[in-house]
Amino acid sequence: MSPSIEAVEAVELEYEEAPPFDPRTLLGEPGGDKRGINQTSPDIAFRVRTEKGTGLILTENKLVEHSFYSCSGRASGVENPDKTRCMDWENLLADLQERCWQLRWEEGTRRNRKYWDYIQLSEHGRRALTRCPAATAGYQLFRQQALAEGIAASGRYDLVVSCVAYDERNTDLIHCLRxxxxxxxxxxxxxLFDGRAQxxxxxxQQWVAWVRAHDSKGxxxxxxxxxxxxxxxx
Incomplete structure (x- = not known):
């Protein structure tokens, strides 16, 4: 994860920071009465102590799910006039503001989302991707990456990580973005990214093996x- 981590100080489920670092404020999501409903709330957050201060590990947990799901901007009922734009990576990247429906939802039925405000693609990412990374199987990862970058930019933490815990046997998930x-x-x-968040x-299997190896007192x-x-x- 990171050699700078010295200890885990707290573990929280369906994590959400207090405003103005919550997903509604940072990402433009609607939120709901419960955490995790209509907003990016990582399944698990590890608050850690680092060599220089504090850190936050935002973790999506996957067992048998086959992917990180498709972008809600491509769903039925959101009035996206042309979903093929999501698949035309070169032209999409050339004019995100015009071509990404997440940035134009206020013309339809929803608030604009701010994910792209925080995403910084690397040169490798620009070359390697063949479509929007959120389009068909990476939406949850994309949103969590944006949330991590938004929190990292605040300077509240020395270390911010977007993380996934998964079953190593789940090859469908492993290759879902192929x-x-x-x-x-x-x-x-x-x-794919050049931001501040890792x-x-x-x-x-690694988690259980670590506990087994270190549980000296049973x-x-x-x-x-x-x-x-x-x-x-x-």
Whole structure:
């Protein structure tokens, strides 16, 4: 993850920062009565202590899901006049403001989204991608990347990471962005960007193996037995 991390100080579920660093303010999302509804709320957030201060690890957790899903700007009912623009990467990139429906929703039924305000593509990303990275299978990753970049830009944390925890056997998920130009999301997603936030992953198998190796007093024996019997994590 990062050699600068010294300790995990807190773990929170369906994470949301307080305004003005919440997804409604940063990303232009509508929000809802509950966290995770109509907004980018990472499944898990690890608050960590680093060598220089504090850090935040925003984590999407995946078990059997096959992808990070398609962009809501391409969904039925949002009045997108031309969804083919999402697939025409060169022309889309040349005029995002005009061609990305996320930036023009106020002409239709919803508030404009601000994801692209925080996304900084690398030169590699510009060359490697064949369509918008959010279009067909990377929407959750794209939104979390934007959220991480927005929080990182605030300077509140020394370290901000957009992270995915996943099952190493889930090859559909691993290769879900292949048609977008990223053969393996775990090794290829982070290279698409040049922002302040980092991207990292860990597998469920790695997590369980770490706990097993460090549980010298057997405090987690029951949990480890359950993870082995339920999911086959040894």
């Amino acid at each position: 048609t977008s130009g990223v053969d393996n999301f775990a090794t290829g997603w982070g290279a 991207f990292s992953t860990f597998t469920h 405090h987690w024996r029951g949990w480890l037995d359950y993870m082995e019997s339920r999911y086959g994590y040894v």
